[in-house]
Amino acid sequence: MKNTRRNFIKKTAASSVLFVAGGVLPQFSAKSYANILGSNNKINVSMMGVNSRGNALAQNFASQDNCNVVHVCDVDSRAITKCLASLKERQTITAKPYTDFRKSLESKDIDALVIAAPDHWHAPASLIAMEAGKHVYVEKPCGHNPNEGEILVKAAKKYGKVIQMGNQRRSWPNVIEGINALKSGAIGRIYFGKGWYTNNRPSIGIGKEVAVPEWLDWDLWQGPAPRKNYKDNIVHYNWHWRWHWGTGEALNNGTHMIDLLRWGMGADYPTKVSSNGGRYRYQDDWETPDTQTINLDFADNMSMSWEGRSCNGKDIAGSTVGVMFYGENGSMLISGGNSYTLYDLKGTVVKEVLDDTVIDPRNKSNPAELLDALHIQNMFDAIRNGDTLNADIDSGHKSTLLVQLGNISQRVGRSLEIDSTNGHIIDDSEAQNLWSRAYQEGWEMKL
């Protein structure tokens, strides 16, 4: 069955408290809802990076009644073949394959670029797409380093394009309801928030320098990152754990959770950031921490903390991923799914809003397809009707920055004082050097 919004509503109406009560998703006005259903005016997208998450997103975009996936771009020819085959099940048109996404962007047929390439590509590709006049759906994190996020915030204004970041929980109805409850004072003033993610990831071993496989354009895979010789344990996925391309578990999963905390607590920039941890479990090529706690202090007596355990999957509060808000009158849990639970100060459940949409937070590519469709539709509403994005680049950058600051603190080995008016690091030149990165010549991000 096609994953349309109509099906989503059918599938969830029986189980979700929200839908029983309301019937229509709260973030969609009746007008925008009517505009989408039955419209022949399709939004045409090009996918960049379709091995895992990008393949799942391609299927999700193609399943929307008002969208066609017209181009599929990847530097791995096998990933293109796999994605084109999976798209056949979801749409009638045949997408065109591209190795170089810049060629796809030359086409007038494209309205938006969907970026699910590795993290070092997110901001440079977003900028190139906006320069080419396209809207952008960029996976989290929006940048490999803080400077890239700041450039994207300016670029979105300069080019007047819609850019939605892939922190999709911002479009999940029960999560929205829970955050609204917090903002209405459900647990009083919130002064502490904790987020976490746990998994049992295996070692990535010690890579060997080998010939570049014939299915891969290694030069274009590296793109903006200064050149390195090819090794057999980077492509795919394991680049996440190498600072040159990836951003560690903190930005891989922490971005989602810190974003929820920042949203619910109404926090912007911190005053102080620290991080502890390291690559503790295995000795291999994995450089980023597999065990990490990031602590962020904010003005007005408020702090938040993130715990990542990549190699010990013991849950916290019954969930392998989640956030807990602690307030003067109680607490609220938002676990990995489209649900929330309110507790009083003794820890007794006061209210529970659940949704039986199946979510698997450890599914690397597609933990919650039907819910993610709402995030996609919110982007389409912004393109079509000028509706407010649920995860625009201003908020996406702020949430990403909090975690990036944690990683910078981790790398320099000390806590950082932060200017709470703009999120910049105060008086620490070594840490400030990590605000940006070196680029491969010709790939510098210029606005």
Ligand SMILES: NC(=O)c1ccc[n+]([C@@H]2O[C@H](COP(=O)([O-])OP(=O)(O)OC[C@H]3O[C@@H](n4cnc5c(N)ncnc54)[C@H](O)[C@@H]3O)[C@@H](O)[C@H]2O)c1
């Ligand atoms: N929002 C979410 O819930 C969620 C879930 C999973 C992954 N992600 C994000 O999606 C991104 C991709 O993750 P993944 O697990 O699919 O990684 P992956 O390594 O499995 O896939 C990345 C793909 O990008 C391709 N690629 C690299 N350079 C390219 C280029 N220049 N042009 C086109 N394609 C290129 C690779 O060949 C590969 O096919 C990551 O940034 C990750 O953080 C988000």
